[in-house]
């Protein structure tokens with residue numbers, strides 16, 4: 001019996017059938033992919049593209065949160081992921097393909113996603129996004145990554161790889177070894193810190209920090225905590241509580257909170273019994289501040305206006321100016337900051353900070369006090385602005401060791417506050433803040 005010759009398989013046709021086959025919906029990875037491409041290709045902050053992408057993919061709330069977590073994990077390890085993938089790529093792939101590979105790789109190496117799921121969903125994602133010609137490459141590369149696993153990370157200086165060079169150099173200006181400590185602090189998902197309303201009880205599982213904040217594990221859903229709806233607390237990183245605390249607002253004092261939304265510091269000032277005016281330019285953010293104050297039942301005056309031009313009817317006893325900045329101090333919550341901001345963005349922001357400082361000075365009564373604060377780690381936005389404030393005629397009023405007895409390492413020789421994510425490493429770190437206090441001469 002002569003064997004029938006085997007019909008050659010039309011491999012090209014079967015591949016194209018596979019490529020055209022409907023791919024399973026996966027809103028989590030679709031949204032994560034979109035927002036990561038926004039960061040990598042267009043330097044767009046995650047939050048700025050999350051809603052649009054989530055609506056496009058009809059992603060339920062749970063998928064939005066999962067997408068944000070996946071994208072954030074990829075960004076937190078981006079330098080490592082690029083380095084790990086390098087030897088497996090003979091040619092530079094288009095950037096969106098690299099993004100999909102990094103997402104897949106992050107799931108394999110850092111998120112404990114089962115290999116078949118990490119590989120399969122990446123291949124499927126590429127097919128859904130008209131990148132099917134790269135599906136084979138993704139399959140091969142990610143399988144190799146899955147096979148070799150954590151061994152691929154051995155010997156890598158991950159801290160250094162995951163921070164752009166310009167930021168690394170600028171953070172070392174804060175002190176020898178500080179850049180490495182900061183990189184360590186931002187390498188994990190941030191816990192959830194809350195500030196309790198005076199007299200309110202801490203939610204179960206919360207840990208009391210030396211500054212009085214309550215710390216809950218990363219991933220805690222704040223709106224589901226008992227007491228949230230009743231205004232028992234508000235969300236605020238431990239470091240973010242310090243500027244308002246150091247203003248030491250007194251009951252009945254007229255205090256302005258300039259650049260106030262979403263209102264964490266406004267709430268602190270109101271809790272101290274001050275007569276607070278919160279000034280915020282952005283309408284959507286002002287709405288959030290008003291909702292927060294309503295939930296907390298703090299009666300504050302709100303002004304939606306540009307603080308550089310707004311004129312109050314009467315001068316203030318004290319002012320908190322939490323100026324818009326590069327926000328590099330918030331990289332553990334917003335790792336996109338690392339890859340979106342550029343040195344020139346920092347330079348551009350300083351002009352606005354000086355305008356706000358001059359405006360704040362004009363709103364202060366003689367003898368009144370001002371705190372200038374930024375959630376930036378950059379010299380230009382912190383110490384350099386404090387020096388600019390002095391040149392404007394504001395008199396420094398240094399913070400004292402007693403005021404910062406619970407965090408002595410944050411007191412600089414000049415009497416400024418400097419926190420960074422390399423502090424409280426064993427407790428889960430903290431955001432980076434700079435603050436300086438001044439008095440307007442009488």
Ligand SMILES: C[S@@+](CC[C@H](N)C(=O)[O-])C[C@H]1O[C@@H](n2cnc3c(N)ncnc32)[C@H](O)[C@@H]1O
Nearest residue numbers: 259260261262263264265280281282306307322
């Ligand atoms: C760092 S955030 C403030 C955070 C806030 N202090 C808190 O603790 O919740 C800076 C805020 O300043 C606002 N902003 C920026 N420029 C402003 C201006 N010229 N006048 C008033 N608000 C401004 C931004 O919309 C943003 O909400």
